Amino acid sequence: MPAAAPSAALPAQPIAAPPLLAAPLPADRLDSLARLTDGLDRDSLWWLSGYAAGLARSGLAVATAAAPAAVESKTGERLTVVYGSQTGNAKRLAEQLAAQAEAAGLSVRLLRADAYPTRELKGERLLYLVVSTQGDGDPSDDARGLVDFIAGKRAPELKGVHYAVLGLGDSSYPQFCAIGARLDARLAELGATRAFARGDADLDIETVSGPWLQQALAQAKETLKPAAHLATVTPLRPIAPAAPTHHRDAPFAAELIGNRRLIARASSARGAVAADKDIRHIELSLEDSGLHYQPGDALGLWPRNPPALVQAVLETLQLDGDAAVAHAGQTLPLRQWLGEKRELTKLARPFVASHAAHARSDELNRLLAPDQSASLAELLSRSQVIDLLQRYDGAWSAEELVAALRPLTPRLYSIASSQKAVGEEAHLTVAHVEYESELGLRWGAASHQLASAEEGERLPVFIEANERFRLPADGSRDIVMIGPGTGVAPFRGFVQDRAADGASGRNWLLFGNPHFRTDFLYQTEWQAALKSGQLQRLDLAFSRDQAHKVYVQHRLREHGRELYDWLQNGAHLYVCGDATRMAKDVHAALLAAIAEHGGRSAEDAEDYLNDLQQQGRYARDVY
Structure with a gap:
């Protein structure tokens, strides 16, 4: 039970923190605690003390005051797993590795990259x-600080450190x-010893990550001694709660209860002729699933490829959809492989290379040359598997095709609601x-x-939790939400929750979006929120409603004074959308x-924004 609330007669004003003497916490944790409690009123501090007490009683806080000394003596026998994750894949693999190592009796700590104490x-x-690369060679948002530190002049000499890297x-x-x-090259440059070769995993992650994780576990067992007593194994992360019944590998069949168009108009899509622009508001029932989410989390969907697309592939290659195909210990009809198990709407470099060989195409082989990376990227961004098959004739067997195509992967969508407002939806x-x-005709699978999908259909x-994209725990903090296009989705949930x-x-x-008349997503909801006081400010940027294009970044510059004042007064800043x-x-x-x-230099402004990110006050959900 939380501690009792103070008397209503007590003033709700910030409390000066007492000195943290003889605290069983390292310096960086004390700094974090000081930032967390800075400016909180008496009610908030009482709530925080009760919350911490509840964590301790539930087993989430496992270290005692005497534990740090014991852990310090065991540092040389500890495995540290650090992940930088944008969509959750690196986090999932790192957690899997840490769990396997702990089960093997090793002392392990698992840390997100922005929580790693670089000292x-x-x-x-x-x-x-375990780190992901997003966009054109950028780190995940949570790994930016660690990557900059290791690449910078402050990075120490690392002789005696053994390491391995899995890139996604x-x-x-x-x-x-x-x-x-x-990271792999820089750690070696700093004197660290590479324990084994780096793994570079494509979107068919398990092909590379599976063998890498096996080697990582074997190396850890060989290098480190299993912990003699559980008392010396102190995970620097909460003990995971019981696994939910439904998760990535055991999804819930959610009933579709709402599917309506938000906009529909003629528009010009990149690489395509005129088509209707179609943005949907989708509502799914989570009743009886046991699934819970917080604003900022994503919903993962295991898609299936459109039947018409599957049929087009079969006809183009003159293959029998009913033919049984064995692959990776599983035997299914080819049509089912293509419809439910293999990626058809996303084209990847390995398949281009395979098809170049099957089609004996000099043109495709030229595109694969190192100096043609820009042209290849253009092909991959504009084409699907069927486009390649139809443009360049090549003979494939059913078995070869299934083996060459990447496994179908789930698609993640930012959740546009709060369960406090919509319940089990x-x-x-x-x-x-x-x-x-x-x-x-071409489609996106998911x-x-x-x-x-029609109402009543199950999906x-x-x-997929997103701990980096959370509302401030202190409800008195202001928030600034930047979400053009469908990037506005999580902010609908933010406003509902607040x-x-x-x-x-x-x-x-x-x-922002192209046109006010046709592209103002959730217009009536935002206008109602302004009227009711749930939204205090709304700035719009409709890029094609005037001669010169106006985007959200232009509005930020126009209102830079107010934005800076909000940030100086403790506001949290969020960005969602195109990366x-x-x-x-x-x-x-x-x-x-x-x-x-x-009044800052460019370098100081960068430091200011980096500091906001380290505090959890500048968060991005970009894709």
Whole structure:
């Protein structure tokens, strides 16, 4: 039970923190505690003390005051696993490795990259890094600080440290797994010893991650001694609660209870002729699933490929869809492999290379040359598997095709609702990918499945937690939300949640899209929120409603003074949407506003924004 609340007669004003004498916490944890409690009123401090007491009683806090000394003496026998994850894959693999190592009796700590105390780097005995690369060679948001530290002048000499790196990426991008490669090379440069070769995993992650994890566990057992007593094994993370019944590998069949268009108009999609732009508001029932989510989390959907697309592949290659195909210990009809198990709407470099050989195509082989990376990236971004098969004739057997195609992977959608407002439901904002190419009609697998689904149909889903994208625990904090297009989705949940909690902090939304008349997603809801006081400020950027294009980054620059004042007064800043252009342009606009209105140099503005990120006050959900 939390501690009793103070008397109502006590003033609700910030309390000065007493000196933290003889605290059983390292310096970096004390700094975090000081930042957490800074400015909290008496009610908030009482609540926090009760929350911490509840954690201790539930077993989440496992270290006692005497534990740090014991752990310190065992540092040389400890495995450290650090992950940098954008969509949850690196986190999932790191957790899997840590769990396997703990089960083997090893002392393990698992840390997200932005929680890793860099001062401890030189003292590591065995360090495993599982890191993703996003966009064009960028680190995940939670790994930026660690990557910069290791690459910078402050990084220490690392003789005596053994390490290994697993990189995750997408070979559709020129700088495939670039962050993993950079960290691997830099750690060696600093004198650390590579325990075994780096793994570079494409979107069919398990092909590389499976063998890498096996080797990592074997190496850890050989290098480290199993912990003699559980008392010396002190995970620096909460003990995981019981696994939910439904998860990524055991999804819940959620009933579709709502599917409506938010907009529909003629537009020009990149690489396609004119088509209807179709944004959907999707509502799914989670009743009886046991699934729970927080604003900022994502809903994962295991998609299936459109039957018409599967049929087109079969006809193009003149293959029998009913033919039984054995692969990786499983035997299924070819049609089922292509419909439910293999990626058809995303084209990858390995398949281009395979098809170049099958088609004996000099043109495709030229595209695979190192100096043609930009042309290959253009092909991958504009084409699907069927396009390649139809443009370049090649003979495939059913077995070869199944083996060459990547496994179908789940799609993640930012949840556009709060369970405090909608109960056992999850709402999504989905851009339906459907366009007419020069070779025929094309779709996105998951978006087409959702847009085509009828009420009552059931879809396989799971919750993907996103701890980096959370509302402030202190409801009196202001928030600034930047979400153009479907990037506005999580902020609908943010506003619903804050309204349900009666949060006193102000909410400022910046939204953009091409046209006010047709593209203003959730227009009536935002207008109602402004009227009711659930939203204090709304700034809009409709890029094509005037002669010159106006985007959300332009609104940030226009209102830079107010933005800087909000940040100075403790506001949290959130960005959601496209990673390739929007997120970079918004980041540049934020730096410009901070430099101009804070009287700072460009370098100081960068430090200011990095510090906000370290505090958890600048969070991005970009894709």
